[in-house]
Amino acid sequence: MFMLERAAQGNSCRSSDARVSQRFDRATFLRLMFPATFHTSTHLKGGIFGVPLFQKRESQFSIRKPWGLSSPPANVDTYSLRKIYSQEKGFTYRKMSSQSTEKPESDVAIIDCMQDVPLSDSYEAAMKALSSLIGQQKRGDQKTTGGQHGKLDRMRMYLKILDLEEHVAGLKIIHVAGTKGKGSTCTFCEAILRESGFRTGLFTSPHLIDVRERFRINGVDISEVKFLLYFWNCWNQLKEHETEDLPMPPLFQFLTVLAFKIFVCEQTNIIQLPWIDTLFTEQKCLPCPMDICSSFTVSLFILEPLEPQASPGFPLDGVPPVDVSIIEVGLGGRNDSTNVIEKPVVCGITSLGMDHTETLGNTIGQIASHKAGIFKRQIPAFTVSQVSEAMDVLQENAQELMVPLKVVEPLDSKALNGLKLSLSGDHQFSNAGLAVSLCKSWFQRTGNWEKLFQKDNGEANLPEAFLRGLSTAHLSGRAQIVHDSSSSSSNISSEVAETLGDLIFYLDGAHSPESIEACAKWFSVVVKGNDQSPSLVSSSSHGIESINVVQQNGYMQHEKCNTQEFNKISKKILIFNCMEVRDPQILLPRLVSTCASSGTFFSKAIFVPSISTYNKVTSGTSVIPSDISSKDLSWQFGLQRLWERIVHGIDTDSLLEKSTKMGGAETLPRREFLYEDVSNCSPSNGYLACSAVIPSLPLTIKWLRDCVRENPSLRLQVLVTGSLHLVGDVLKLIRR
Numbered sequence: 001m002f003m004l005e006r007a008a009q010g011n012s013c014r015s016s017d018a019r020v021s022q023r024f025d026r027a028t029f030l031r032l033m034f035p036a037t038f039h040t041s042t043h044l045k046g047g048i049f050g051v052p053l054f055q056k057r058e059s060q061f062s063i064r065k066p067w068g069l070s071s072p073p074a075n076v077d078t079y080s081l082r083k084i085y086s087q088e089k090g091f092t093y094r095k096m097s098s099q100s101t102e103k104p105e106s107d108v109a110i111i112d113c114m115q116d117v118p119l120s121d122s123y124e125a126a127m128k129a130l131s132s133l134i135g136q137q138k139r140g141d142q143k144t145t146g147g148q149h150g151k152l153d154r155m156r157m158y159l160k161i162l163d164l165e166e167h168v169a170g171l172k173i174i175h176v177a178g179t180k181g182k183g184s185t186c187t188f189c190e191a192i193l194r195e196s197g198f199r200t201g202l203f204t205s206p207h208l209i210d211v212r213e214r215f216r217i218n219g220v221d222i223s224e225v226k227f228l229l230y231f232w233n234c235w236n237q238l239k240e241h242e243t244e245d246l247p248m249p250p251l252f253q254f255l256t257v258l259a260f261k262i263f264v265c266e267q268t269n270i271i272q273l274p275w276i277d278t279l280f281t282e283q284k285c286l287p288c289p290m291d292i293c294s295s296f297t298v299s300l301f302i303l304e305p306l307e308p309q310a311s312p313g314f315p316l317d318g319v320p321p322v323d324v325s326i327i328e329v330g331l332g333g334r335n336d337s338t339n340v341i342e343k344p345v346v347c348g349i350t351s352l353g354m355d356h357t358e359t360l361g362n363t364i365g366q367i368a369s370h371k372a373g374i375f376k377r378q379i380p381a382f383t384v385s386q387v388s389e390a391m392d393v394l395q396e397n398a399q400e401l402m403v404p405l406k407v408v409e410p411l412d413s414k415a416l417n418g419l420k421l422s423l424s425g426d427h428q429f430s431n432a433g434l435a436v437s438l439c440k441s442w443f444q445r446t447g448n449w450e451k452l453f454q455k456d457n458g459e460a461n462l463p464e465a466f467l468r469g470l471s472t473a474h475l476s477g478r479a480q481i482v483h484d485s486s487s488s489s490s491n492i493s494s495e496v497a498e499t500l501g502d503l504i505f506y507l508d509g510a511h512s513p514e515s516i517e518a519c520a521k522w523f524s525v526v527v528k529g530n531d532q533s534p535s536l537v538s539s540s541s542h543g544i545e546s547i548n549v550v551q552q553n554g555y556m557q558h559e560k561c562n563t564q565e566f567n568k569i570s571k572k573i574l575i576f577n578c579m580e581v582r583d584p585q586i587l588l589p590r591l592v593s594t595c596a597s598s599g600t601f602f603s604k605a606i607f608v609p610s611i612s613t614y615n616k617v618t619s620g621t622s623v624i625p626s627d628i629s630s631k632d633l634s635w636q637f638g639l640q641r642l643w644e645r646i647v648h649g650i651d652t653d654s655l656l657e658k659s660t661k662m663g664g665a666e667t668l669p670r671r672e673f674l675y676e677d678v679s680n681c682s683p684s685n686g687y688l689a690c691s692a693v694i695p696s697l698p699l700t701i702k703w704l705r706d707c708v709r710e711n712p713s714l715r716l717q718v719l720v721t722g723s724l725h726l727v728g729d730v731l732k733l734i735r736r
Contacts, residue, residue, distance in 0.1 A: 123224055123619055126231050130211065130617040133251040148245050151253070155340045158249055158257045161241050162234060167264040168341070171201075171322070172446055174438055175341050177329035177371045178350025180515050181431040184423050184475055185350050186328045188435035191422075192469030193442070194219050196452060198323040201263035203338075205252070205330050208477045208509075208728030209735075210620040215259055217266050217322065230262050251617070252330050256337040263325045324442065332360050334373020346441040347374050347403075348434055349383040351427075352390045353514040358581065365389045372397035380404045380445070382437045384430050408437045411470075415462050419471040424479035425522040432470055436462065477727040479522050480507040484734050486705050501708030502568060502715040505734065509724030511578060516587050519721050520594035527572060527600060527717050568715035571674055574605040575700065575730070576639065578722040579614075584639055587722060592646055602719075604674065605643050605691040607636040608700050611729040620732060624698060636693045643691045667695055668703050671710065697726075701733050 149157065159165050174189055176182045183204050190202040200218055207213040215222040222230075234257060242248050249257060327344075329336045349371050352364060360367045368390040375381055381403050383394055391407075398405035411421075411433035421428050443449035453463045462470075484503040506526065510519035574591075578584055595601065609631060611624055669692045676689040694700045708714050720730050 122228055124622065126228060127211070127617045127619055127622065129231075129235060130251060130254070131615065133248060133254055134615045134617070135250060151335055151337070152340055154246065154249065155253060155257070155337055157246060158238060158253070159260065159340065161237055162257065162261060164257075164260050164264055168260050169343065171260075171263060171325045172442070173341055173344040174324065174326045174346055174348065174442055175329070175338065175344040175374050176327070176348040176350065176438070177333040177336070177374050178348075179353040179355050179367065179371075180512065180518075181350040181427065181434075182328050182348075184428060184431040184478060185348060185435050185438070186326045187423070187473045187475045188432055188470060189326050189438055189442075190216065190219065190469075191473035192435060192439045192466050193324050193326075195468040195472070196439075196443075196448075196463070196465040201259075201266065201322040201325040203256070203259040203263075203325070204328040205255070206724055208724060209732045211255070211617060213476070214255060215262050217262070222262060226262075230258060230265065234258050234261050253337045256330070259327070263322050266322055329371075329374060331356055332367075332370035332373070334370045336374075339374055341374075342376065344374075344376060344379060345445050346438055347376065347379060347381040348438045349374075349381065349394060350434060351384055351430060351514070352386050353512055355512045363389070365393050368393035369397065375401050375403045375405075377401045378403065380406070380441050382406050382408050382434055382441065384408055384410070384434055406437065408433045411436060416470065417462075417467060419467055422471050422473050423475060424481075424526065425518055427518045428479075435470075436466060439466070476731065477507050477509045477724055479519070481505070481526065482507060482731070482734060484705065486734070501711050501713065503704055503708045504715070504717050505730060506717065506719045507727045507730065508719070508721045509727040510721050511582055511587070511723055513586050513590050516591050516721065517594050519719075520591050520600075521598065523719050524595050524598035524600040527570075528598075567713065569713050570715045570717055571603040572600065573704070573716055573718045574602045575718055575720045575726070576605060576607055576722045577610055577636070577726045578639075579725070580635060582722075584642055584722075588639070588642055589646055591721070605640075606694055606700060607639045607643070607691065608694045608697050608726075609633065609636060610723060610725040611697050611732075612725040620735075624733075626698075631695050633693055633695055640688075640691050640693050644688060647690045668699060669694070671707060674707055674714075674716075697729055698733060701730070 156165070159168060174186075176186050176189075178185070186202060186204055190200045194200045200216070202216040202219075203214060204216075205214055210221070212221045212224065212227050215227070234254070238248060238254075238257075248254070324345075327338050327341065329338050333339060352368055352371060354364065354367070357367075360370045364387060368386070372394050375397055378401070381398060383391075383405065385391075385407060386394065395405060397403075410429040413429065421432055423431070440449070443452065452465075482505045484505060486503075506523050508515075508519040508522065510516040576588070578587060592602075612618065673689070673692065694703070704716055704718065708716055720727055
């Protein structure tokens with residue numbers, strides 16, 4: 001048995017008198033402290049959990065490195081990682097040396113843990129590693145994953161390597177597929193279950209700004225430090241088992257495996273880590289728990305808790321994992337990486353439509369067959385109203401597996417008891433109705449419904465926890481309103497702030513015909529409301545007086561009580577881009593016609609490339625490229641030609657034969673461009689007053705900001721849509 005000695009609460013790490021002892025067997029200690037197995041020849045400089053490991057003597061085994069791509073990044077230091085993690089939790093450091101009474105042998109290295117490496121460097125190394133898993137340069141390219149095993153067989157092998165097979169089987173999972181609304185449905189489910197008192201794990205895709213958005217624990221993105229711990233643990237184990245027949249998993253497969261790792265390891269109870277629990281003292285040298293050597297010299301940091309309850313920890317074997325895991329399918333269903341889930345508690349299929357046809361098929365029936373692939377024998381499933389061809393396929397698949405499949409009606413707004421769904425748009429009532437049915441089924445099948453909701457009788461009344469979840473769920477980039485407050489800074493007065501214009505972003509990552517129509521309907525409704533009411537100002541605005549808090553998709557914003565706001569001149573601007581696998585000849589006309597049917601018209605359209613690229617994973621702090629001189633804008637000019645054809649009803653291709661390479665400030669439209677009427681448009685002279693191509697998204701945002709700074713009577717209502725990548729890039733820029 002190995003003894004872990006913890007200082008009593010309230011005492012500093014220097015105290016060695018009042019102690020509470022905790023006993024763990026050696027196997028448990030090794031699993032906690034050294035998750036890597038002991039069979040490789042690489043010497044370890046620091047443990048995956050930040051505890052010091054010891055250099056071997058001659059002829060003694062060494063321990064697998066916790067960091068590395070093909071070789072360990074020079075800038076990754078687990079001691080620094082530990083230091084940053086503790087600072088995040090409210091700890092300070094003091095340095096101490098611990099040396100055995102016996103003189104160390106000459107070949108025993110002294111571990112230098114003084115190097116201070118920023119966490120961002122380690123995180124960027126992880127992003128680089130993730131990027132190496134992308135085998136396609138752009139969406140739609142042929143995948144070239146090697147090996148003799150099928151996709152799902154590889155997934156099972158990866159889980160086996162990480163010893164996750166049995167643990168994943170123990171997760172109580174809600175599995176959701178669909179074309180539209182599966183992210184919203186999963187988000188509603190997570191909020192409902194969390195508000196009901198359960199510890200939730202949510203895995204969704206894609207992310208907008210940072211990959212950590214895909215992994216939420218109790219409604220919060222996993223922290224950078226925890227992400228790094230789980231990430232490198234999975235990476236190194238899979239890397240060591242990499243062979244020609246079992247290559248490293250592609251990006252989404254790896255992220256799916258990582259999600260299972262996180263949800264299995266994120267426990268409801270944790271133990272204090274030794275470096276917080278005063279495993280070492282200044283008076284006593286550090287004992288070696290594995291008897292690797294009889295003498296050593298080591299320098300290390302000891303943490304001193306500022307508050308006893310602030311100590312972080314890591315999971316202990318045998319403690320239950322998250323209570324419920326909500327897993328969103330990535331693509332399709334039948335062959336999706338998430339479909340290694342063998343016994344979910346309940347399955348859901350959201351609204352189906354024509355998307356990803358290059359992979360799922362060219363008919364709605366073929367697509368429905370892929371989605372129905374997540375059905376498991378005799379496991380209940382729910383779906384929403386579908387077109388007859390899709391519904392027939394779903395019901396046929398359900399009957400084959402004896403799946404009780406129920407069709408759910410959209411949630412009645414009256415059931416919300418005066419509250420509003422936190423996710424905007426009429427289509428969200430369908431997603432909310434599905435989420436309610438999925439959660440009710442989960443409660444019933446896990447034996448929690450009667451225990452929790454004895455007082456909530458009848459199907460008509462939603463429990464209070466359901467109402468709280470439906471009214472507070474948050475999902476970025478879907479029907480989201482963000483007021484840009486960059487023109488208001490902390491060093492200007494409220495009087496000056498009142499002389500500035502408004503810049504409001506309406507963000508929706510719609511990229512299919514059905515979702516672009518829903519986006520247009522939502523935008524038309526909300527801009528009319530904003531035209532008739534005071535403007536919204538974000539909570540980060542400075543110097544604004546007399547504000548009332550309102551909420552839009554989980555974002556706390558403010559409503560200015562200022563009658564001068566009614567005199568604003570509103571201009572509706574479209575910022576659009578879509579991936580080349582999409583069909584803009586369907587998306588743009590659908591957007592324009594749907595808005596026009598509601599009396600909403602765009603003053604201008606701006607076509608701009610996204611910052612994000614398909615073959616590179618970046619973080620919220622990644623450097624934004626500034627070189628635009630070699631940017632290929634042929635796709636954006638094609639979108640502009642299509643737009644002008646929609647607006648003017650004529651073919652403008654011959655009038656827009658210009659270079660697709662642009663650079664320099666002269667590429668920005670003139671300020672007058674915003675105020676010019678469509679009648680000023682002169683395609684024959686090469687001048688377009690309806691649209692513009694701008695080579696850089698940062699330049700576009702800056703230009704819009706400059707416009708509202710210069711004109712206090714201007715309100716720009718900017719719809720950003722066509723691509724989740726574009727929406728994520730805009731969010732990243734305005735948050736900076």
